[in-house]
Amino acid sequence: MGEFHSAVNRIPVLRRAAARLVDGGRLPAALFTDHEAAGHDRLHPRRWSGTIDLRMTLMTPLVLGEQDASPDGRQAGTVRLPRDTSGGVVVPPTMVKGMLSRAYEALTASRFRALQPRADRLTYRSDAADSLRLVPLRVTRVNEDGSLEAELLAGSSTQTVSHDGKRIPVMRAAAMQTGYKGSATLVLDGRGRRLTAMTHHGKQLRCHLALYVHGSGRYAFWHVTHLGVGEAEPEEAFTVGGESAIPKYMNEYDVTGYVYRTASDQDAEQPWLLYEKKRYERVFFTTEKEPLTVTITPEVARGYTIVANSYREQREEEERRQVRAGRTQRANRVTEKALAGKEAGHPGLAEGDLAYALLGEESYREDNTLIRGVAHKVVQLVPTMIGRRAYDFSPQDLGRAQGVLPLASRCEASAADRLFGYVVQDAPEGAVGGDVAARGRVAVGVVDTSQAQVTRGRGELLAPLLSPKPASARRFLTDSETGRTPADGGRPLPRPRLFFIPGQYLGLAAYPVHRGVLGRKGLPREATSVPPQEGLDVPADTVRLRVRDWLETGSVLTCRLRVDDVEPEELAALLWLLDPRNLVPASERTGQAVGFMRMGLGKPLGLGVVKVEVPEGGVRVHTGQALADGYRSLEGCLGVVPTTPPPTLSDGVLDVLDRRPWVRAMQRAAYGYTDGVPVRYMSLKENRANNQTEEGRPKKGRGQSPTPLADPPRPLSIENPARRQGRQVPGPPQRRGGYGGRGGHGGRRW
Template identity: 30%
Template sequence: MAFFNPYTFVPAPPRGPRGDALPDGLRDGPPDGHHRWHAGRWTGRIEVTMRVITPLLVMRTDRENPAGHRHLQVATCDDGRVDLAPTQIKGMMRAAFEAATCSRFGVFEHHRPLGYRTAADGTELRPALVRDGLVVLPGPLRAGGVDRPATFPVTAWGETAGGGRTWLLAGFAHGDEIDAVVDAATWSVLGVHQPDNAPAPATGQHVVRGLLHATGPTIRAKRAERLVVTSVVSSGPNTEPLTQRESRTIRGDDAEALVIGLRELIADQRAVHVSARSDEISGRGVPPWEYLGHEPGRTAWSRHLYDVGTGPAPTWVGPDTVLPPTGDRTVTCWTEVRRTRLRPVMISRLTYADPPDRLLDASLHPADRLDQLSAADRVFGWTRGRRKGGPDPQGPEAHRGQLRVTELISPAACDAVEEIAELTLDPLSTPKPSQGRFYLGAGDGGPMGSGVRREGFFDAASQALLGRKVYPHHRELEGVDSDEIRAKRRYRPAVENGQPRPLQDKQNVTLHEWVRPHSEFRFTLRVTNLHPMELGALLWLLDPLRCGRPDRPARHRLGMGRPLGFGAVELTATAVDLCDGEAMSTFLDTLGATVPVKIDPSELAGEFEAGMRGRGFGEVLDVLRAALVGYPKADRGVPTPVRYPRNGTSPIYEWYVQNEKDAVGGDAQVLRRRGRGDRLTENR
């Protein structure tokens, strides 16, 4: 069954070093400022009506249950009107303006490589040790003419009567040096002992020495930790000797680079668990080494993800992971067989080759100086971002922008807010940016190859970002009542015990009301010293028939729930009072004897579109228009749902897991670069 993805991308093509490929007036340069009226620049006001097309979710939290699930109501002011902030309108308009004018990204903070979780395949790994400025790869163990990795599983965890976990290796901790008696036939550890205290091996046994690598009870079925073998002590009588090949030692700059990479990888893994709302590791109310259950977030966190310091902790946790290690300490870790790259645990989160900002053309990076401002920066405002090394101390840190949203009049809540039966939304689970198939295309502008493996994502030499993310309008929700909207839910709920259920947890929310369609907001845009092309772009976006189509007006998107089709609004400029700066000065100098020339909004909007097409940026406007118009109600008479991928009623993530498996045969699904309807299909 085919379905449309809830989001697509407006192309963000290279614009030249200073936006030189764009029409004059949209290229990079300093703003004209607010201190005077400039000749050839337009100043004045634009009155706008914003009509709600699909239910608008401008919400506040009414209450939150112990599981973190929020119940939402429409935000209202003390005067009984819907509480919509001018900054929300400005943000919506800036996003559309950035895309339409091919401006620089206002914010783009992806300066470090993203990560992905590796497969659980221990045969592709070998142990590694970090100590004394060196990276040591212990040589493989050899017995019976066969080489094996220098590591053994050691049974370390038992299960308590209550389903908890108990440490079986009393007296030993992560990082300790131990001797182990191993069975030569089964290649298993029979017992562990303090160094030089192991009994003499019997026939068919060996004694080896190494370091205990313990990560904790991180998954439900885990029973073993790992012993990294550093030497063979002895073999039993009448037993083929066990030997260890020479270790490989990496020194100098190469070793330092590996350790820095490992340190950054650990920092990245820790950062993944910190969100704007909470720290998953330290914020769950119990120590991170505690096993509370098998559900995600309730197992113990892996040892490298937290620091104990001098605080109380079970004996097994051992010392914190400090890189590079101090004193005579040694850090145990893992490296891949086919390439030398360190990882803290066997099933680890690794980073891609390049950070996302290397896949974005330099001309689209956020401005660092006032003379680099693109059209969106000048019109809507700019703040210098803080990259690695700090901002350039020279020049202003910010620009206020040449546009303000004022005189916002919201409808009365008693008229605009509609109470609905309790509606729990399905989680808005999207592929994370590390899911490259949904964010990347080929460097030549085509789609990513269906056979590209996950570890090959984010390669700046052959790939590029698809563009600016937008949520196309869901036309099938126009003109329908609340009951029908509820019935048209395209997201199937999770399944428990064979029965679908709308799970209420911290990943989703429950609605009790929304701003009803046909409600109207009114506001005024006050602009100062806009270039005719900048003003033309603004007026183009405020004409629903021009940036849309005569039979399909454009719908911008505002508020929560945009992937579900909520928050479609129509913006219309109802009155325009603008004049040229020179004409305004003359008007004042002559005390009104000379009437300033008024503007023709349609003419300026047309000049903007013609200028963009004349410079080869017509595809940008075409794709943006397709998103504003929205996905069709039906494809050849058959309704095509708009939703995230899912196989039947199974969890969403299973679709992505299967899609990665399909890449092996070259059949993985990807988003195309053009956004005229990114159609995917279900895997049955």
């Protein structure tokens, strides 16, 4: 689909780097350190107060207003411009304040003033290569502190076999066909119903196994051929044949194991209802005389619950959006259990439960086979071989180390908190004053819309504007020094699980200006059209928004800011932002170049671009000392004193800021790209191609992330995206189906 710039990017928040510059005397402490905000009980001599006039020119249509859902929930929601009692358009002053505070927050590398609470770790879709490392286990005890005792059911002692002149791994759990569908022939007396009755989830069985090479030739797996309950001699259940059998290992093992079903009990005879190609479940076993035992920490045990609840959240979201209408796809076992727990979610693993474990790196050789005789450490517990995994750290964990979490007490107030005000999200019991909230020092007056042009639409539908998925938060991560995408020696990180680790930072979401739509009248086609997605249905109206009217391009809005008792550096920084010439990357600066701020709905679609400036004579400010002197001399009647030139940031400070990654990123987002390459979302087809991996690493040219905004612009290009492939997961001979359960997961700040 060609080159493009990502419609969603991030601005790095390098607070520690800014603090080092403060310590070195290169940046002002008033803007780049945390400290308590001064009270409102007096005007300080060296602080500034007054008014600033704003002129806001719309460079693209502005869509705003309350979103009304359709009565039946099956149509697009609608948005209309808010009106006053006389029919005039109302632009809430809070929108203007939000626009200004976001820009100020980015400039000063302030704390996030709002952050979606995410104390739990996020989850991600695992790579198929990771499944070769998973080791089945059975929980034998739950301790009072939440830790678990378990035994590893690591399969056979045969970990690799020779095939086509190379060694291939042997899967650790045996495949058990669930009925007639599959590569084997069901020959058990009583057929399907008896098979189901004998193989309830968690049941202990005696089995005979035969070894086969998977159709891909990448690994071998044990296939259950005989089954027996209790002390009964196993009887033949399946006849398995074909060239993929390995004669040397045929029926070598008579093992005792445990049935592990990912399908719920009600779907035991029809696992394909879970997903179309599912035909098999698993038997966990070990040929060790004494299974290896491990102790699992409470945090790792908690990770299993997080993954289970992520399946529940996805299921509930899909039901809310009714995306499953007319489909038969069912929830897997762990999802059903999490749903049954309602608000509490999944109860966690109990004694006798089965799961898959990922062990520490020291437990594996390069070919992913287990090293015998070492002390194994479980680092993850998951319910399915290919499914979701939990990151090692939560956004809160990273944000706490980074120092960007919303303040918890008055002494933690950053520059944006002090200037625009704050509310402590989780104020402790008994907290008072600034430990609960503080009023800001910038007030936005009534927004004059008399010069605005309203366009009444025909009910145009915007392209889908879904809320950012928490699971996609890794796309907003940066490193801690340069603000660039976390990488492995300049290459994309080899596995998703290497995201959300110490040393990574949360970035501030940014929506680069689409310069190609600036100045156009009417809703641009880029904001309303849905590009065709090969093999996919057109998105339902339920995920779109119908716009009834909007403020047209070229409209002018005006308002007045009131600033009270602000530090000179704070006022200087605010005025710097209100000069649109400063919102331009250094490489793009000419006499006419200006940058923009964003407001309203549809920012990723290019809407809501606003040129914000101060008209001639629009700054009327004075210091507290000047006001006091005016009263003493009776020349400042009623506080009216002559305006004095406002403070400015020194050339030295501006030079330092001009080279900071977060300032360069803010400027690029405000100015956009001038290379003519479109700004858009990555298509689903491109995303699938971009996610392709080989042995756990992104394939060449894949694993691309949005180019850091602070770097020279470089478009993304996902060339020749491959068609969607079937799951390459353990399955029967000559098949490419999978055994694992199926499920998925799926803001402003990350």
